Amino acid sequence: MTSGSLFKLAWQQTLSAGRLPIWRALLLALTVAIAIATLLAVLGDRLEQSLGRQTAELLGADMTLHSSRPIPQAVANNANTLGLETSQVAQFPTMIEAGENLLLISLRAINMPYPLRGNIVTQPAQVGIPEPGTLWAEPAVLERLSLEVGQQIELGYAQFTIAAKLISTPDRGNGFSNFSPQVMINQQDLDATGLLGPGSRVRYRQLFSGDPEALNKLENQLRPDLASGERLITLDSSNNINGGALNNASRYLRLGALLTLLISALTIALSLRRYTLNSRDRAAVLLSLGMTARQLQGLFLLQLLLAWVVCALAGTAVALGLEQVTLYLLDDLLPQPVPSAQPALYGLGALLGLVSLITLGLPPMVAMSQVSVMHLFRRSATPTTWGGRMLQLVAGLMLTGLLMLYLDDLKLTLILIASLLITAWLLGKLGAWLLRISAFALAGKHTLVRLLRLRLQQQQRWHQMQIPVISLLLALMAISLWARSDLLDRWQSQLPDTTPNHFLINIQQHERDGVDQLLQSYDLQSQLYPMIRGRITGLNGEPIATAFTEQQRQHNALNRELNLTWGERMPAHNRLLSGEWSSQSDGDEVQLSIEQEFANTLGLALGDKLMFSIGSHTVEGSISSIRSVQWESFQPNFYVIFTPGALDNMPVSYITSFYASGEQRKVGNQLLQQFPTITLIDIEQLLAQARSLIGKLSDTSGLVMLLTLLAGLVLVFTTLSQELDQRRYENALLHTLGATPQQCQQLDLLEFALLGLVCGGLAAALGEIALWFIHQRLVLIEPVLHPGNWLLLPLAATALFTLTGLLARRRVDERNSYQLLRRLG
Amino acid sequence: MNEPVSEIILSAQDVAKRFDTQAGMLELFREINLEIRRGETIAITGPSGAGKSTLLSLLAGLDLASDGSIAIAGQNTHTLDEKARAELRSRHISFVFQTFHLLPELNALENVVLPLEIRGTTQATDRAREWLQQVGLGARLDHYPAELSGGEQQRVAIARAFASAPDLLFADEPTGNLDEHTGEAIIEQLFQLNTDQNTTLVLITHDNHLASRCDRRLHLHNGKLQEWPQ
Structure with a gap:
């Protein structure tokens, strides 16, 4: 041929x-x-x-090296030889003065080329970076200081002309101080301002961009030699809310x-x-x-x-x-x-x-x-x-x-396949048994039940296949539906409408009561947390170098200063997981409450003693409780909380967040007027973006659900078609033995209904178990029962079986029973 | 002096067939000896369960006997592997079935062309057309099986069987699905073509009338194959 x-x-x-x-x-x-x-x-x-x-x-580059000290020129030279583009940035908080007004800003001094990724948008539009003698400032700076583009302003000892409004910019830096309104100047002007002196909190960044392989090479060269106070941020390690x-x-x-x-x-x-x-x-x-x-x-x-x-x-x-x-x-x-x-x-x-x-x-x-x-x-x-x-x-x-x-993931694949096979086998056996006992229970109630029992016996092989397939499918669909809605609930509850939309930081000790009163006068719910910066220096008397494994030592918390706090009560949005909350020190021993993930990664347990260096002081505390923290909650969150009194006499500032709407939003201006040095961060826009993201992602997952449903319906039809010839043959046989077409139809319906009930019931049980597991282990929310499942799934399964069965049955030609017997026999 | 071997198209010597069953070894038949000459028409009859279909499968080289040997066109099927037996069948044997077994998506002409194309015969379409004309379906070449009556379908099947010019044609109850009148006409045609083409026809049937029209009638009963009348 x-x-x-x-x-x-x-x-x-x-x-x-x-x-x-x-x-x-x-x-x-x-x-x-x-x-x-x-x-x-x-x-x-x-x-x-x-x-x-x-x-x-967001980074303004493909990779950035952060340091508290000026970054040696050799690093940039090295990157250049690898064919990478580089740029250096210096950024620090400082006060800016306009007439009688003072404002804390974050000053960014930059060099060309800048930024290496993304664009700076200014009004009026500008090219490159600020010319020497000029600066670009964010609208918040101009508004709060009542300034306009074109006006003069003093920064330290130098005079600058405001050349443009800074609408958006990448590389805002990280850390709370960079939430302050930003001002950008040319690095050539930096010395003239005289702002760089002993005690100034300058952070330096070297930006890199270019070929991924060269970046990788540079990363491998830099990472092993990172000194304390240095951090390398790559695209992978950088986090943002949308990414998560x-x-x-x-x-x-x-x-x-x-x-x-x-x-x-x-x-x-x-x-x-x-x-x-x-x-x-x-x-x-x-x-x-x-x-x-x-x-x-x-x-x-x-x-x-x-x-x-x-x-x-x-x-x-x-x-x-x-x-x-x-x-x-x-x-x-x-x-x-x-x-x-x-x-x-x-x-x-x-x-x-x-x-x-x-x-x-x-x-x-x-x-x-x-x-x-x-x-x-x-x-x-x-x-x-x-x-x-x-x-x-x-x-x-x-x-x-x-x-x-x-x-x-090989292990996951094998576990998935093995559990699917075992579950399917169990469901098949259990389902067939349920069918048998239901038929037994129904015996005597209907003349057809005797025939039904015969049918169940004949179709046993198929039922043992159909029941697991359909039960698993229904359970999976129910799981994905509920998991989606449970997950959405969780996201929504994580970001309820009253999620804080303002952060206040840099509140000094003497401003604390005033800020608190002002917030209360606007009916704003907020809790002021003291905040102090400190570094972990040891565990149970051993220094970091020997107390932790090399992998543990990579953790952020061991490589930078942490925001520490203390309090009598545990923050309301935290959950106690183990140990007991201590509202006061145990004798001389300071008690600590630490965050769960931090504890897990660093292998910390109740009773362990952590050593901190705070300014010139050293403080040791014993872990008495472990908490879970919702990092995405837009509340101040802390890895470590001390018992009150432990950190007295140390330089402290306060932090809080609150939700303000309508008239309450006026509190912002009043706060800045009364307390010019505190920093107010409005995160309303960020939140709106996060909320809309969640909504849209759920729409997207809906599309996938729709395809799953379609695939499921085709599968139901396919399994029912598997036995169609056999069913035709049996019905033809029953006809020749004297059964009426109605009786045959009733028998089919009875079988489908029973099959549907069993599959639906099994699916509901299976779904409940799986959801419990998902809640408990994966999304970490309180498991809840889904009573809807127990009603809907059996009903849906029965309807599905009956409808598909009738559809398939329509093709049975009852007039030619004898021929059918000959043909199919 | 014996007749030339070439004249005997099919022979069976001491053929037996046994099956291993749960109840032990079941012997369906044994000591079957048979010689069929080119151009003969043979009817194999027997009660249900006697093993007619099994015997057909052995004679057509579809299965191997437990004992004895069968030769088709002089070739012993026992000495051939499955592939060689398939080739042997392809060269010498055609089948006609009770339920026609035409491919529903092919029209009458295409159904007849198919075996010719499988065998790589040249001018397959022309030959197929001729054969359909011979069975009286020249006007229905492009009709699909669903558009043909049972009798017409069986005629297409007969044309398909003869088109590849087989030496041996096995027919299993060829009129079993047809009414008496149509069945008669089909049989008439089958015998006529057989004579014209000098094909050897082996019929399996319950129909005594049909069996009586054959040159020889073999009755399979109690594991023995006997010429009828003895």
């Missing part, structure tokens, strides 16, 4: 198969799988790149997509099984006409390839559409234009589809090609041969491999 005629036959066979519901189910499942895999790959890449760029723009939320969302999307992929794979496997079983006659006829087994395999392989081409085109098109919708939804959250994905990624879903199709299609295809022409004379099931089992094993291994590639 020429390859041309084989292709023609495959083409005709494919077109003809398009009329079969089971083949359509296969096409739909494959399309969904390709769409979801492509979407995820493309979107993941674009978001990751976008996030990287966003972070780079996007990472969470992308993990959630991956989970949703994984479910869809697994469901689709199951549908593909089942529909191929059904299709090849249906095609055994055709295979035997073709063999009888002289075709070889190899040609036959080639023919069906071609048919699979043709199906793949159609699904790859459709799936990729769907993915492109969904990609646009998602990007539209996330439009204002991502820097525009969003970087394009690597072109190869657009083919990834199709490739995955091809591998899955061939992997899942080969075992039934090989089994089918081993059918004998005798099948046409004497019907008998073609036994699964050793080769078939071998191929099933290979298919299983390949799917495991694919899953591993996708999850990038």
